Amino acid sequence: MTTTEAVSPAAAPRDHDLGSGGRGRAQTIVPGLAVAFVVAVAATLLGRQVPVIGGPVFGILIGMAVATAIPVLRHDRWTPGYGFAAKPVLQLSIVVLGTGLSLQQVVKVGTSSLPIMFGTLAVALGGAWIIGRLLGLDSDTRTLIGVGTGICGASAIAAVTAVIKPKERDVAYAIGTIFTFNIAAVLLFPPIGHLIGLTGQSFGLWSGTAINDTSSVVAAAYSFGSNAGPYAIVVKLTRSLMIIPIVMGLALLKARHERKQGADTGSLKWKQVVPLFLIGFVLAAAADTVGLIPGSWHPHLSDLGTFLITFALAGIGLGLRFAQMRKAGPRPLIMGGILWICVATTSLGLQALTGKL
Template structure:
């Protein structure tokens, strides 16, 4: 058989196989799109309603309005099962995308610009938050993912940290809502109380900026507290807060390892896998790789500074959409069942972190 004949016989078949596979892939994509569209559109509409509310009341923020409006709407109309695939898509892939977009606004140079003198305070308050969550959670009987989410949210960056942790832990949606509600409650108190205490204690703008940047959680609340104290404290507090956000990388990797080991024990008995036996995608989730890559691009100057406001708004809107999806899946009975102990845990951690920030500043002579 000649080569020309062979080519004539093989090419059409190969082309036909490729065409069939492409058509099948497109069909599957369309079917999946139809499946997730209703719930995703509903979550987007809730996020669109929450966004102007967040701008009007920045101390609350659009993400909190998103989950509250979703919860209220779910209680009123009880979304059916046909909306669940789209709501789950909002709560998972959309949430992961929000973290990647957030990375494009964080330059690794900003870590160096804060200076080594503030690093002990940031790392110390993070250790207090995580260690306190473990110890106090055991004492209060708040265990599992709720305990972890409140600790990470208090120690790093509020809703964004909870969102990133949710992507690897896959907790119950009621646990996510309770953790965000707890963080939100003490953010409000911090914005109202911190500036007055800072003036009462005679803190300098730099000292207050470091305090607000390490002891207040969501960025909007950090900005509100710091600029309420003084215009000079605001920019420094924001830089500290951005540096705290970079702590998401090691913490989420550690949580991914912990969850993989926990799942392996639940599925396989007593054996605990070592590092080498863990699937790399569970150890380093793809969205976290995207977050780091986006941050590296920003550090290299490939993300223009003029894009940062739009990227920040996009990330916030995606987080709001994700939390709206979570809220729409919740029932008030799910939250009532948690009781007041998680709120007590969040309050105790908030006091510990605020006090340790000032204490570490005094010890390191940055106060």
């Protein structure tokens, strides 16, 4: 493989690298992992300066830019470390983020808000399947954009990526699409909310169910004012819980598909249906629910979780190439735009039907 060829961040270490056991593996992954770490630090610092975009998105963008500008970083000696960042680190980030998601928050928002969350999620996932097929997008791209739009942006994409193992370019399409409409939502939602006369609670419910990433939900809700921010955060965190059944369902479907494709006809292993990182996520949220995690730890754990997901996306970005993204053309962006509009209007429509506007 030449240094000008596209490489995969998930590429496995070569056999001779692993021959000396754990030490050999560590030496194999350290170079690429170190590069991903440096990119993640830079992305985190930049994300603090531009919180509307956030560190995770900067992670994948800077990673792509660095790998493009420095050809030697595209050599296969770096890819095992990129792959370690893109998989184990990614899974660890999901577990850590679970510590800030108390299961009691579902009760706090009240059952009256659940129909709106379920409705927008159904529109996002169903719309992704229908619109994506009409546009000729592959299954993984449709799934990633659908869950990113319907649940929690880059975090949902990261969780699903750990299960379905899509191509790196599909992750890039999804991240780029979500990023584009996060920015649009932050700029457009507050003035539209004031124009149509939304209250703080109704705007919080709208932004919490119709904007992708948590950082963008917070930015839009606090820009709107009228105490929309706290309500939007609770709605958004509750919405994030939907990633649990979605990831479990996708894990089950993938396991069944792999069994049909392979020669092994044995019974389905529980690890294929319920990934270990998802169990860790639920246990972390449960620990927070029962008070095992001190409140003073929450800001630090949130920062750590965000950094780890930035670290993971930096690894993915370092293995991506802008040329790969250009091959997709405008179709992922068109799909994301249609889904974004459908989810936003569905949220408002369901609020009107339930008397919340």
